[in-house]
Amino acid sequence: MNTTANEQLSLAIANLENDINPVAPQEDVPSVPQRSGYLGVYENRSDKYPDKPFRAALCVNKGKPDQKWMNLGYFKCEHVAAAAYNVASLNVFKGKGYLNPVDHDSRDEEDYKAFVAKRHDKIKSAVAIFNKAKEAGVEFKHWELRAEAA
Numbered sequence: 001m002n003t004t005a006n007e008q009l010s011l012a013i014a015n016l017e018n019d020i021n022p023v024a025p026q027e028d029v030p031s032v033p034q035r036s037g038y039l040g041v042y043e044n045r046s047d048k049y050p051d052k053p054f055r056a057a058l059c060v061n062k063g064k065p066d067q068k069w070m071n072l073g074y075f076k077c078e079h080v081a082a083a084a085y086n087v088a089s090l091n092v093f094k095g096k097g098y099l100n101p102v103d104h105d106s107r108d109e110e111d112y113k114a115f116v117a118k119r120h121d122k123i124k125s126a127v128a129i130f131n132k133a134k135e136a137g138v139e140f141k142h143w144e145l146r147a148e149a150a
Helices: 003-018 078-093 109-118 120-135
Strands: 041-043 054-060 068-075
Touching (some): 068 078, 078 109, 109 120
Antiparallel strands (some): 041 054
16 A cells, blocks of 8 residues: 555544544443553553553443454554554444544554554545444544543
């Protein structure tokens, strides 16, 4: 994939996350893990990727018999892991799941470029889902960062 395509995807992700309208979290939403200020971002406790301290994961059908966790990857930067969670949330929940307001100014650029290159198709589909839902008037929900984690 050429640099121009990567730059376009990066801009699309940033625009996508800038358009999230704050909605107060509801009581049935799971709490943010203590290990991260972002929803779906956890400390990597595996020895498999010692240079990547964060893992992104998404739970589908939480609390139901067919509940399953989707591992979204390991990252050097929690902000990139949060962007990966957003892309997966849009693809899985079609705009009905919570999204993270990602601090892109603090992200690790090398980690971000690797994510964009690896997940190009997933990012494109997430952006398309987001744009379609936005045109339909969907009010996106985002998770408020904990003050001490921000």
